[in-house]
Amino acid sequence: MRPLAALLVVAAVSLAQPPAAWWPADVDKALARAGANRPELVKALADVPADERPGMAFLVAHMPERDLKALTAEFLLTNTKFAYRARRELPWGKDVPEELFLNDVLPYCHVDETRDAWRQQLFERCVPLVKDCKTPAEAVQKLNTVLFPQLKVGYSTARRAPNQGPFETIESGKASCTGLSILLADACRAVGIPARLAGTANWSDKRGNHTWVEVWDGRWRFTGACEPDPNGLDRGWFTADAARAQKDVPEHAIFATSFKATGAVFPLVWDRKSTAVPGVNVTDRYAKSTNTDAARSAAALAALKAALADPAALDGLEKRDTAAVPLTKADAEQARDAIWKAHVARLRKERAGEMKAKVLKHGDLAMPFDVKTFGEAPPGGRSLWISMHGGGGAPKQVNDGQWENQKRLYTLDEGFYVSPRAPTNTWNLWHEGHMDVLLGRLIENMVALEGVNPDKVYVMGYSAGGDGVYQMAPRMADRWAAAAMMAGHPNGVSPLSLRNVPFALQVGENDTAFNRNKVGKEYGEQLDKLRLADPGGYEHLVKIHAGKGHWMDREDKLALPWMAKHTRTAVPDKVVWHQSGALHDRSYWLAVPKLGALHTVVTAKRAGQTIDVAGVGVKKLLVRLDDRMADLDRPVRVVSDGQELYAGTPPRTAAMLAKTLAGRGDPRLMFSAEVAVELP
Numbered sequence: 001m002r003p004l005a006a007l008l009v010v011a012a013v014s015l016a017q018p019p020a021a022w023w024p025a026d027v028d029k030a031l032a033r034a035g036a037n038r039p040e041l042v043k044a045l046a047d048v049p050a051d052e053r054p055g056m057a058f059l060v061a062h063m064p065e066r067d068l069k070a071l072t073a074e075f076l077l078t079n080t081k082f083a084y085r086a087r088r089e090l091p092w093g094k095d096v097p098e099e100l101f102l103n104d105v106l107p108y109c110h111v112d113e114t115r116d117a118w119r120q121q122l123f124e125r126c127v128p129l130v131k132d133c134k135t136p137a138e139a140v141q142k143l144n145t146v147l148f149p150q151l152k153v154g155y156s157t158a159r160r161a162p163n164q165g166p167f168e169t170i171e172s173g174k175a176s177c178t179g180l181s182i183l184l185a186d187a188c189r190a191v192g193i194p195a196r197l198a199g200t201a202n203w204s205d206k207r208g209n210h211t212w213v214e215v216w217d218g219r220w221r222f223t224g225a226c227e228p229d230p231n232g233l234d235r236g237w238f239t240a241d242a243a244r245a246q247k248d249v250p251e252h253a254i255f256a257t258s259f260k261a262t263g264a265v266f267p268l269v270w271d272r273k274s275t276a277v278p279g280v281n282v283t284d285r286y287a288k289s290t291n292t293d294a295a296r297s298a299a300a301l302a303a304l305k306a307a308l309a310d311p312a313a314l315d316g317l318e319k320r321d322t323a324a325v326p327l328t329k330a331d332a333e334q335a336r337d338a339i340w341k342a343h344v345a346r347l348r349k350e351r352a353g354e355m356k357a358k359v360l361k362h363g364d365l366a367m368p369f370d371v372k373t374f375g376e377a378p379p380g381g382r383s384l385w386i387s388m389h390g391g392g393g394a395p396k397q398v399n400d401g402q403w404e405n406q407k408r409l410y411t412l413d414e415g416f417y418v419s420p421r422a423p424t425n426t427w428n429l430w431h432e433g434h435m436d437v438l439l440g441r442l443i444e445n446m447v448a449l450e451g452v453n454p455d456k457v458y459v460m461g462y463s464a465g466g467d468g469v470y471q472m473a474p475r476m477a478d479r480w481a482a483a484a485m486m487a488g489h490p491n492g493v494s495p496l497s498l499r500n501v502p503f504a505l506q507v508g509e510n511d512t513a514f515n516r517n518k519v520g521k522e523y524g525e526q527l528d529k530l531r532l533a534d535p536g537g538y539e540h541l542v543k544i545h546a547g548k549g550h551w552m553d554r555e556d557k558l559a560l561p562w563m564a565k566h567t568r569t570a571v572p573d574k575v576v577w578h579q580s581g582a583l584h585d586r587s588y589w590l591a592v593p594k595l596g597a598l599h600t601v602v603t604a605k606r607a608g609q610t611i612d613v614a615g616v617g618v619k620k621l622l623v624r625l626d627d628r629m630a631d632l633d634r635p636v637r638v639v640s641d642g643q644e645l646y647a648g649t650p651p652r653t654a655a656m657l658a659k660t661l662a663g664r665g666d667p668r669l670m671f672s673a674e675v676a677v678e679l680p
Helices: 002-016 025-032 035-047 050-062 073-089 098-104 119-130 136-151 166-172 177-190 294-307 329-350 352-357 396-407 434-450 464-475 496-500 513-533 555-564 654-661
Strands: 195-200 210-216 220-223 255-257 279-281 359-362 365-374 384-388 415-420 457-462 482-486 503-508 540-545 574-578 601-607 610-616 620-625 636-640 643-648 673-678
Touching (some): 073 177, 119 177, 166 177, 177 210, 329 654, 384 434, 464 482, 496 574, 654 673
Parallel strands (some): 503 540
Antiparallel strands (some): 195 210, 210 220, 601 610
16 A cells, blocks of 8 residues: 555645746746736646647737736636637638737737637637638738628727727727727737737827728738728728828827837827837838839739730729739829720620610610711710700600600711610609719710710700700719700709809790790809809800790700810819719719718819818718829828818829729729828
8 A cells, every 4th residue: 555655645746846837938037927826827838738838938928017917827728729720720820920920819919908808709700701711811801891790880989998808899889999900900810810900199280099900911911990991901091191100200100019029119099108018110111102113013014914914804903902002103004004995895895785786774774875977087086975855754655756856856067976765754864863874884885885085975955855964964074075955944953063064055035834944044144153253164155045935946056066166174173063963972083982962062173282172061082183183203282271181192003093994984084093081
């Protein structure tokens, strides 16, 4: 019995002794500061699997003082287990450098948020979301797009604290930009993607702070949490502000977080005296030089041309990394040409059938059209005249008869005379919402397939067709070189958007039905007042035909030579954009990131390098630019009522050229750069 008793004593003594210390000296130094929590940290170090030891040692050696004294072994072991599991199981895990894994995947926190045990929960939720993603960038975009709606979480100033942990954000559904960024960065780390917070304590114009997320995809890239850009990473409303960051002024610099000490501090705007969170000054990556890298530009252009050998590459072009590379002025012009030629090639293949059949469709609606060709094609391409028939709320055969009449109502010296048949027989057959789409498609097809000059597109109409001109001329103002309304009724539409559309208005003196004569005269007086207040715009011709009723005996044809003198200015120095009838997301060189409400108004003027904007009912505005408008190698300013909204050098990119071509198909309305501003 004595040998057995001796063995039991030896075993008991062995169990009472602490485990062998396999960890480095810096871990011992951390343990010495842990106080009463030392046994928990030692247990974590002792129980961690051998292949996860480097991670556990890193966490203990570099964790903040508060965590040394509070975190449990279970918390640390679970966190480490699922971090290493993500590294093994996700396709990009093997490509993450060890240093980045330790500092930007493995850590359980970013700033001074609550230490929630989020790792396993977010792993189990997020891995299925990214299972089909091939790259970290694709996975980040997926998480940023899907996770917040799934969790019913969004930005709110009613959140409890700016630095919430992920569990409180998920429970409340509300978070600040920092809280949202913590949640997204945690989700990225949960699937093995290096992620960290980035932000500034105060923009250089002293408008306030902001926080976003940086992720590693072979290089550090960025995205706004809960505000993914559909075109991918390295885009956001704040890029213009970030471009003006000041590296040597801590308040206006941009920092990223770090788990291990760096010698710098990440600023906490809710605790400005705190130095607890290490930081990295990353200002140089945002406040970029105004000089475009010619070599990168040339390489991006070459990649674009190679891709567009197949015109189908236009789909998704905006999301290609090379499409976001800043281009030189010369390369941007070549990119414009390549993208346009690919667009034309694709349309010739995809839309030849509908043009041959002379029928355009939108859902269940069909719009037949007739084409007559006049004169010789001039240099630059033929003109296009869209002529809309009368009728309206009448039986189909009546409107068919009006269409036949419209086909032969006018002749041209030169151009394509196109008479569409309205898809419906309603009173407002020319200005229902589908007409914007169908007329836009008709113009796009005629430009691409028939070589129409996009700056020589005209619209006119008689009776109900005149009603349509009243409505569609301002709604689609950036498409027209001029417009002519014959014998119609405006039905309350505003002429504000006609600032750059020469407008001919004719009505018979005795055309009393619906007060057409009276309201036509009043509309002309509105144009007079607008022209007087803005002599550079609102050119118009008003003719009340003496002794004539609804039919003006073809005297109204005088509008055609007057219209033919005018050519569209695609980038006018001033734009007045009033949303009426049907919402549009753009007009000339202005756009909105999302559709708002009818009767909003934006006025924008440009002079040299400065754009002056004002809005009623519009908060976020996109100002599109290219070298026709300003020298994009020099800073551009956007101001509103004396307040500077943007100052910087917006990059020219193929992505923006493709974006502005899509849905419009107009080579003159392609822009290489864009600035997003918030109106005061």
